[in-house]
Amino acid sequence: MDETISLVLFSGTDDKLQAAATLVAGAAALGKPVKIFLQYWGLSAFRADRIAADHGLAPEAGEAGKLAFDAAARTGQAHWADALRMAKELGEVDIQACSASMDLLKLKQSDLDPLVDGIEGVAAFYINAGEGQIVFI
Amino acid sequence: MGNLDIKLKVDASGLSCPLPILKAAQGVKTIAPGELMEVIATDPGSVKDFAAWAGSTGNALVESDSADGKYRFVFRHK
Numbered sequence: 105m106d107e108t109i110s111l112v113l114f115s116g117t118d119d120k121l122q123a124a125a126t127l128v129a130g131a132a133a134l135g136k137p138v139k140i141f142l143q144y145w146g147l148s149a150f151r152a153d154r155i156a157a158d159h160g161l162a163p164e165a166g167e168a169g170k171l172a173f174d175a176a177a178r179t180g181q182a183h184w185a186d187a188l189r190m191a192k193e194l195g196e197v198d199i200q201a202c203s204a205s206m207d208l209l210k211l212k213q214s215d216l217d218p219l220v221d222g223i224e225g226v227a228a229f230y231i232n233a234g235e236g237q238i239v240f241i
Numbered sequence: 242m243g244n245l246d247i248k249l250k251v252d253a254s255g256l257s258c259p260l261p262i263l264k265a266a267q268g269v270k271t272i273a274p275g276e277l278m279e280v281i282a283t284d285p286g287s288v289k290d291f292a293a294w295a296g297s298t299g300n301a302l303v304e305s306d307s308a309d310g311k312y313r314f315v316f317r318h319k
Contacts, residue, residue, distance in 0.1 A: 113316065125259075126258060126259050129257070129259035129260075130262060130290075132263075132266070133259065133262040133266035133294060134293075134294060134299055135297065180256045180257045182260055190267070191263070194266050194270075197245075
């Protein structure tokens with residue numbers, strides 16, 4: 105069985121990125137290789153000039169959800185970008201930007217945070233995913 | 242208890258998932274095979290998480306207990 109976990113990060117809100125980073129960190133701690141493919145707003149959130157900015161929450165969070173999310177951020181929860189950095193130091197975590205989304209957003213790799221390892225197309229993503237699971241967030 | 246030769250102590254108190262398991266996975270890399278690491282956590286989810294982590298990575302859980310909302314785990318580096 106292929107141990108590799110592949111994640112497609114489409115959404116760019118902080119709650120979805122936080123949930124994704126938790127999945128990535130857990131897989132890295134268990135020694136599973138992780139491949140991440142950044143598309144659309146997920147990719148946009150990895151721009152170097154705005155990775156630490158407030159990316160908002162999914163609409164269903166509402167006011168109460170925002171209060172709970174902000175409280176967790178103040179106590180014991182690592183920011184998703186920091187959790188991804190730790191996961192990369194710990195295990196085999198490869199982060200690739202979708203080339204079509206790079207074109208759409210008119211980005212160059214130098215516009216992206218160093219967390220992003222490279223740019224690839226969807227065929228490369230599927231080949232690297234192998235027989236492993238693919239998660240879309 | 243108390244007579245184990247703990248090589249590394251990792252305090253993950255107050256941290257939420259996935260930080261306790263990340264800290265443990267980072268910590269175990271800094272000790273030699275056969276040496277012991279103690280982890281303290283307050284996240285109730287860490288009980289199942291660390292059992293799964295030990296089973297999956299081969300770092301044996303040699304001792305665990307809990308008191309006053311704190312969970313203590315001792316692992317032997319594979």
